[in-house]
Amino acid sequence: MSRKLGTFVKYAFLVVASILSVFPLVWMIIAATNKSVDVIAGKLTFGTNLLENYRNLIALQPVWSSFGNSCKYALLVTVVALVISSMAGYAFEVYKSKWKELGYTLVLMTMMVPFVALMIPLFQMYSKAGLLNKAIGFMLPSIATPLLIMMFRTGAKSFPKEIIEAARIDGLGEIRIFFQMFVPVTKSTYAAAAVVTFMNAWNNYLWAKVIMSTDATQTMPMLISNLISGYVTDYGVLMLAVLITTIPTAIVFFALQKNFVEGITGAVK
Amino acid sequence: MxxxxxxxxxxxxxxxxxxxxxxxxxxxxxxxxxxxxxxxxxxxxxxxxxxxxxxxNYARVFKDKTFIQSLKNCIVYLIIQVPIMLVLALVLASALNDRKLKCRGLFRTAVFLPCATSLVSYAIIFRSLFATDGFINSILVNLGVLDQPFNFLSNATAAKAIIIIALIWRWTGYNMVFYLAGLQSIDYSVYEAAKIDGATPFQTFTRITVPLLKPTILMTAIMSTNGTLQLFDESVNLTFGGPGTSTMTMSHYIYNQAFMGVPNFGYTSAMAFIILIMVAILAFVQLKVGEKDE
Structure with missing residues (x-):
């Protein structure tokens, strides 16, 4: 009897948790298809106002240019960060030395520095170097991050050293060993790192807000933030913009969900 | 040679x-x-x-009422939100670790799903849900719980509570994934043995799951502390820091001081370093507490 009750409580808990987790997203999607008045009235069925909301949205904000910016910044950051940070993580693990351990400690310590402390010196540096409103400016601080370097160092730990030795005997250069042996074998670490980096870059609102000041260079998070600054909110239009902002991260999330869990398992161990 | x-x-x-x-x-x-x-x-x-x-600059920080307010807000978020979230994540992870559970993958994906939303997006979704003309108010009025819509976002306590609810919604699944990953490295036969020995689920949870997951719990606690002290997107987009400055976070205040109005970079840098010192001290304390129990 008590075991049955326990099972019931467990399922009830999981069902409630799942509904609460999914509901705000479902509501967002439904709201994007409805008129604002219907959203306010609490309507919970799909409407027919999607196209109208879309027309109003593109009249208000340059959605596709901002969407393009966000995609461009996030993809560039992800590709370059994976290459550069994995090289460093691998080197820290495979070629250990006193100096490198010191360097690694320094890298880990930067994790504690809050971004608001870096933001002002970086802003001043960028104004001098003409990096404001530039994609490359957005990318540079996100390429070599302690989290990624740590993830790849953990990945390199479980990479069999015999492979490296064997490749050396075959006369393969060190850099080629990295690209031809390590990279293909640690795919799941790369996948997990790609999810984390893409999400962080897409979500990076503060940094974008600091350096991107024109409509032509703004990102999607900045765009939806601009939509709520008016007095009257059109919920249909707003939720459509939120939906568009969510689609790329949702795709990455579903495509790589399994690898993310595997990669994290590797990183935590 | x-x-x-x-x-x-x-x-x-x-x-x-x-x-x-x-x-x-x-x-x-x-x-x-x-x-x-x-x-x-x-x-x-x-x-x-x-x-x-x-x-x-540092002396001035401690006389700045708005900064002290934003510091207090972050501490409130930290001591209420982080423990609730981590306990919830642990309970969910241990429930989902049961191999006989039906629809495991479905539950896991559902709870993890909020992580797919961008930070500004979910802040705006929660702002809209709890607005005076929002969904929550229309449901409460229709059910007769409220006579007229309540302006949650202009009430300091309610606004803080909404930020906390939103944070729990967005990050519980994320932490759960770390615990699930950690649980996979625990030999499942330990759980089966406990069941045979007649351990209640609660005992299994407190005597096996929590002690074995301790390094992971420590790591998530440090990550969440760090994240909470640096909150920005939610304060800016969910409540605009208001009413007044009653939900404003430290990063939000520093941003306003640095980029709205006349900047004083010396002063804003001092405030940023107060956050760094807090992050360092709290990480150190958590590591020490983690060591002591072992």
Missing amino acids: KNKGNFAQKQNRSSWILLAPAMVLILMFSIYPAVKALITSFQTGAGLNMQWAGFE
Whole structure:
């Protein structure tokens, strides 16, 4: 009897948790298809106002240019960060030395520095170097991050050293060993790192807000933030913009969900 | 011998080629600005006209009522939200670790799903749900719980509670994934043995799951503390820091001070370093507490 009750409580808990987790997203999607008045009235069925909301949205904000910016910044950051940070993580693990351990400690310590402390010196540096409103400016601080370097160092730990030795005997250069042996074998670490980096870059609102000041260079998070600054909110239009902002991260999330869990398992161990 | 020496030299050179790009970037975009901010925090003035000010900026921080308010807000978020979220994540993870559970994958995906939303997006979704003309109010009025819509976002306590609810919604699944991953490295037969010995689910949870997951719990606690002290997107987009400054976070206040109105970079850098000191102290305390229990 008590075991049955326990099972019931467990399922009830999981069902409630799942509904609460999914509901705000479902509501967002439904709201994007409805008129604002219907959203306010609490309507919970799909409407027919999607196209109208879309027309109003593109009249208000340059959605596709901002969407393009966000995609461009996030993809560039992800590709370059994976290459550069994995090289460093691998080197820290495979070629250990006193100096490198010191360097690694320094890298880990930067994790504690809050971004608001870096933001002002970086802003001043960028104004001098003409990096404001530039994609490359957005990318540079996100390429070599302690989290990624740590993830790849953990990945390199479980990479069999015999492979490296064997490749050396075959006369393969060190850099080629990295690209031809390590990279293909640690795919799941790369996948997990790609999810984390893409999400962080897409979500990076503060940094974008600091350096991107024109409509032509703004990102999607900045765009939806601009939509709520008016007095009257059109919920249909707003939720459509939120939906568009969510689609790329949702795709990455579903495509790589399994690898993310595997990669994290590797990183935590 | 000579040959071997060349080999080691070659390896050493290659290792620095692999390391150099990342190290140069970290030096330029983390360490240099951090040192510069530290120096600036002891200076006063603007632009090229900076003068040494000693601890003046730091003394001013503790007299700044808005900063103290934002500090208190972050501490409230930290001590209420982080424990609730981590306990929820642990309970969910141990429920989902049961191999006989039906629809495991479905539940896991559902609870993890909020992580797919961007931070500004979910802040705006929660702002809309709890607005005076929002969904929650229309349901409460229709059900007769409220006579007229309640303006949650203009009530200091309610607004803080909404930020906390939103944070729990967004991050519980994220932490759960770390625990699930940690649980996978625990031999499942331990759980089966406990069941045979007649352990209740509660005992299994407190005596097996929690102690074995301790390193993971410690890591998530440090990550969440760090994240909570640096909250920005939610404060800016969910409540606009209001009503007044009653939900404003430290990062939000620092941003406003630095980029809205007349900037005083010495003062804002000092405030940023207060966050750094707090992050460092709390990480240290958590590590010490973690060690002591072992």
